[in-house]
Amino acid sequence: xxxxxxxxxxxxxxxxxxxxxxxxxxxxxxxxxxxxxxxxxxxxxxxxxxxxxxxxxxxxxxxxxxxxxxxxxxxxxxxxxxxxxxxxxxxxxxxxxxxxxxxxxxxxxxxxxxxxxxxxxxxxxxxxxxxxxxxxxxxxxxxxxxxxxxxxxxxxxxxxxxxxxxxxxxxxxxxxxxxxxxxxxxxxxxxxxxxxxxxxxxxxxxxxxxxxxxxxxxxxxxxxxxxxxxxxxxxxxxxxxxxxxxxxxxxxxxxxxxxxxxxxxxxxxxxxxxxxxxxxxxxxxxxxxxxxxxxxxxxxxxxxxxxxxxxxxxxxxxxxxxxxxxxxxxxxxxxxxxxxxxxxxxxxxxxxxxxxxxxxxxxxxxxxxxxxxxxxxxxxxxxxxxxxxxxxxxxxxxxxxxxxxxxxxxxxxxxxxxxxxxxxxxxxxxxxxxxxxxxxxxxxxxxxxxxxxxxxxxxxxxxxxxxxxxxxxxxxxxxxxxxxxxxxxxxxxxxxxxxxxxxxxxxxxxxxxxxxxxxxxxxxxxxxxxxxxxxxxxxxxxxxxxxxxxxxxxxxxxxxxxxxxxxxxxxxxxxxxxxxxxxxxxxxxxxxxxxxxxxxxxxxxxxxxxxxxxxxxxxxxxxxxxxxxxxxxxxxxxxxxxxxxxxxxxxxxxxxxxxxxxxxxxxxxxxxxxxxxxxxxxxxxxxxxxxxxxxxxxxxxxxxxxxxxxxxxxxxxxxxxxxxxxxxxxxxxxxxxxx
Numbered sequence: 121x122x123x124x125x126x127x128x129x130x131x132x133x134x135x136x137x138x139x140x141x142x143x144x145x146x147x148x149x150x151x152x153x154x155x156x157x158x159x160x161x162x163x164x165x166x167x168x169x170x171x172x173x174x175x176x177x178x179x180x181x182x183x184x185x186x187x188x189x190x191x192x193x194x195x196x197x198x199x200x201x202x203x204x205x206x207x208x209x210x211x212x213x214x215x216x217x218x219x220x221x222x223x224x225x226x227x228x229x230x231x232x233x234x235x236x237x238x239x240x241x242x243x244x245x246x247x248x249x250x251x252x253x254x255x256x257x258x259x260x261x262x263x264x265x266x267x268x269x270x271x272x273x274x275x276x277x278x279x280x281x282x283x284x285x286x287x288x289x290x291x292x293x294x295x296x297x298x299x300x301x302x303x304x305x306x307x308x309x310x311x312x313x314x315x316x317x318x319x320x321x322x323x324x325x326x327x328x329x330x331x332x333x334x335x336x337x338x339x340x341x342x343x344x345x346x347x348x349x350x351x352x353x354x355x356x357x358x359x360x361x362x363x364x365x366x367x368x369x370x371x372x373x374x375x376x377x378x379x380x381x382x383x384x385x386x387x388x389x390x391x392x393x394x395x396x397x398x399x400x401x402x403x404x405x406x407x408x409x410x411x412x413x414x415x416x417x418x419x420x421x422x423x424x425x426x427x428x429x430x431x432x433x434x435x436x437x438x439x440x441x442x443x444x445x446x447x448x449x450x451x452x453x454x455x456x457x458x459x460x461x462x463x464x465x466x467x468x469x470x471x472x473x474x475x476x477x478x479x480x481x482x483x484x485x486x487x488x489x490x491x492x493x494x495x496x497x498x499x500x501x502x503x504x505x506x507x508x509x510x511x512x513x514x515x516x517x518x519x520x521x522x523x524x525x526x527x528x529x530x531x532x533x534x535x536x537x538x539x540x541x542x543x544x545x546x547x548x549x550x551x552x553x554x555x556x557x558x559x560x561x562x563x564x565x566x567x568x569x570x571x572x573x574x575x576x577x578x579x580x581x582x583x584x585x586x587x588x589x590x591x592x593x594x595x596x597x598x599x600x601x602x603x604x605x606x607x608x609x610x611x612x613x614x615x616x617x618x619x620x621x622x623x624x625x626x627x628x629x630x631x632x633x634x635x636x637x638x639x640x641x642x643x644x645x646x647x648x649x650x651x652x653x654x655x656x657x658x659x660x661x662x663x664x665x666x667x668x669x670x671x672x673x674x675x676x677x678x679x680x681x682x683x684x685x686x687x688x689x690x691x692x693x694x695x696x697x698x699x700x701x702x703x704x705x706x707x708x709x710x711x712x713x714x715x716x717x718x719x720x721x722x723x724x725x726x727x728x729x730x731x732x733x734x735x736x737x738x739x740x741x742x743x744x745x746x747x748x749x750x751x752x753x754x755x756x757x758x759x760x761x762x763x764x765x766x767x768x769x770x771x772x773x774x775x776x777x778x779x780x781x782x783x784x785x786x787x788x789x790x791x792x793x794x795x796x797x798x799x800x801x802x803x804x805x806x807x808x809x810x811x812x813x814x815x816x817x818x819x820x821x822x823x824x825x826x827x828x829x830x831x832x833x834x835x836x837x838x839x840x841x842x843x844x845x846x847x848x849x850x851x852x853x854x855x856x857x858x859x
Contacts, residue, residue, distance in 0.1 A: 164675035168282045168712065169838050170347040171734060172819030175796040179762045195343060202341065202353060203391045205326050207360050207398025210319040214364035214399075215406040217300055217311055218422050224304040225534055245490040248306040249483045252574065255301030256482035258294055260475035260573045266294040268570075269577040270317025272667045274358055275379055276676050277320070278351060280819050280838060283676075287324035287354065289333040295321070298575030303534060305486050308566040310535050312365035312422055313577020316358050316375075319399070323357025324350055332771060345766035351819070356392045360399035362634065365579075367404070367421025369396035371634035378630045379667075423536045423580070425638045426544050428610070435647055436606060443647045446593065446612070446619045447654025450586060454623020454655060455662035457567050458669055465571045465673055478573035485572060489565055493531035496561055502526040502551040526550050530558050530588070535580040542587040542613045547598065555592040559585060570666070578666065582621040590616015614639070618648050622655035626665030677842030679816050705775060712736070713822035715832045716795045728830040731795035732822065736772045740765050741794065743778055747787035760794075801826050804833050812841055
């Protein structure tokens with residue numbers, strides 16, 4: 121803290137976003153060992169924000185000025201090389217998952233195939249529970265952030281929220297092993313959703329040129345060691361994951377644009393598309409060689425829905441209302457799925473919070489899934505001839521020789537193969553009762569499964585549920601129209617799958633293109649888009665999408681595209697916080713950005729704003745002892761380079777680990793070289809929607825509030841905005857200044 125002419129860190133005031141709210145006297149609920157009280161309207165203090173706004177201090181500007189045309193081209197070439205590496209490695213990871221799942225699923229089928237019914241049930245349930253137990257154990261006890269599909273966490277990361285461990289190498293290893301075990305364990309899950317998380321982790325690691333987990337620094341790509349650059353590469357990794365999963369490079373780009381990235385430009389679009397193309401090409405090439413067709417590139421993704429016959433499966437104008445009705449049904453069923461999963465997740469947060477209980481629940485779900493499957497097979501006895509069928513693993517249970525059980529095929533095939541069968545099997549392959557029972561049971565099993573402490577996605581289970589009731593709908597139409605050629609069950613299975621997935625995850629543009637690329641058919645572009653839009657509108661009327669719901673349940677300070685509709689009359693006002701020294705040394709606070717103001721020794725009034733400095737920058741300055749003695753203020757302090765800050769990124773040491781002697785406490789720090797001299801500011805009269813748009817569009821972490829004399833009156837952070845969105849309770853309960 122330096123007197124004039126040096127700069128000092130200003131004393132801050134918290135900005136209260138709602139001047140009509142007074143402090144509430146709340147009782148802290150009594151903690152019980154078997155229950156954790158949870159309120160989704162409170163923000164978790166374990167999440168921090170990422171610095172997506174470059175700090176344009178003197179070091180940064182000097183480095184940028186040294187970059188001539190040739191150096192700029194070198195940086196651009198490195199970006200393209202990194203995107204190519206992201207695509208290649210993401211494709212190889214997808215190949216590994218697909219090959220291992222295929223072989224383990226075939227092995228499990230051969231073990232159970234020729235056993236008696238009672239022994240088959242016991243053996244199948246035991247195998248499933250054992251495999252899922254291993255998968256749940258490694259997730260629950262080694263890396264819990266690897267649970268689920270990872271899409272909500274990546275959405276938060278791209279939105280500007282730092283999720284602990286979300287892009288670490290250990291998370292990738294656990295994610296890959298976990299999703300293999302979950303799919304082989306017979307859970308109602310898919311392996312496509314986690315590919316998005318896997319691609320993002322690969323991108324985050326490759327772009328930094330080092331591994332903090334392995335403690336290896338390869339001394340490459342050092343220019344990209346900051347949040348802004350890493351964000352762009354993670355966007356490319358997410359798109360490459362979608363491309364590898366569905367063979368949909370354009371759909372991957374649109375997924376990153378629609379669901380993830382908070383920043384976009386034309387150059388980023390081309391690089392992300394390049395990574396997506398490389399990913400699907402790598403997967404296609406390796407799987408073609410694995411299947412013995414080295415020159416036949418016919419495996420563009422982990423799942424290929426197959427091509428639909430345009431002549432037999434066209435659509436007419438009178439089917440448009442039917443498609444809209446299916447969208448309504450998908451929206452209602454999706455809203456029901458999300459509402460049930462919401463209450464189930466709340467129950468898990470409160471009561472099933474211990475890792476051992478989470479593993480037991482995963483084993484229970486695996487055993488129940490196998491048991492329900494066998495009960496359904498016993499009840500349906502829907503037998504179809506094996507000759508001429510495309511079933512990979514036919515089970516004869518309760519059927520004559522030369523026949524297979526359709527219910528067994530739907531339950532015990534991998535979900536991806538079951539979806540393709542429902543799309544392309546000829547009419548008469550499924551009994552309507554079989555489809556109805558399967559839809560009902562699988563709906564509740566998938567709802568129960570999502571949120572377990574296992575690595576799994578909801579994409580394919582949603583498609584499977586929708587394909588089942590969509591095919592049932594098509595069979596009903598064919599019966600009502602006396603076998604009209606346009607009432608093809610496979611076509612309505614496709615529309616039902618789109619409606620169900622859209623009703624659950626609420627994606628429109630990207631999902632339309634993904635479905636078109638996965639089916640290789642542009643003909644159904646309009647009806648798929650119509651179904652998805654209808655499902656989203658209907659579903660949004662009842663509840664939020666599944667991913668947004670889980671983000672809210674995790675108490676993440678996530679910023680949506682628009683500010684709350686009730687916020688137009690709100691402006692900023694002042695709350696007092698401690699001094700900067702207290703903030704840095706207080707372990708209960710997580711303040712990460714400070715305005716730098718001119719010091720006026722003659723008055724206690726805070727002078728004009730001169731810049732913004734981050735907690736991480738102050739930590740590096742303290743670590744390297746960038747001090748000058750008070751008696752020798754004219755001496756030049758130790759010179760730091762931008763490389764010193766990048767070497768410490770992203771795991772900056774805590775303030776408690778830095779020793780400062782009593783003599784050093786009397787020294788001074790000149791912050792002028794390290795602060796950002798042109799931070800974004802707003803006047804204190806600015807409305808909340810305007811502040812919200814600045815945060816969302818520019819990817820800000822801090823925004824300084826000044827008065828008409830450019831004096832600092834406080835700061836707004838993304839957590840402040842997220843608290844207001846959560847409501848009065850969240851704003852009052854956590855009124856700490858995250859500044």
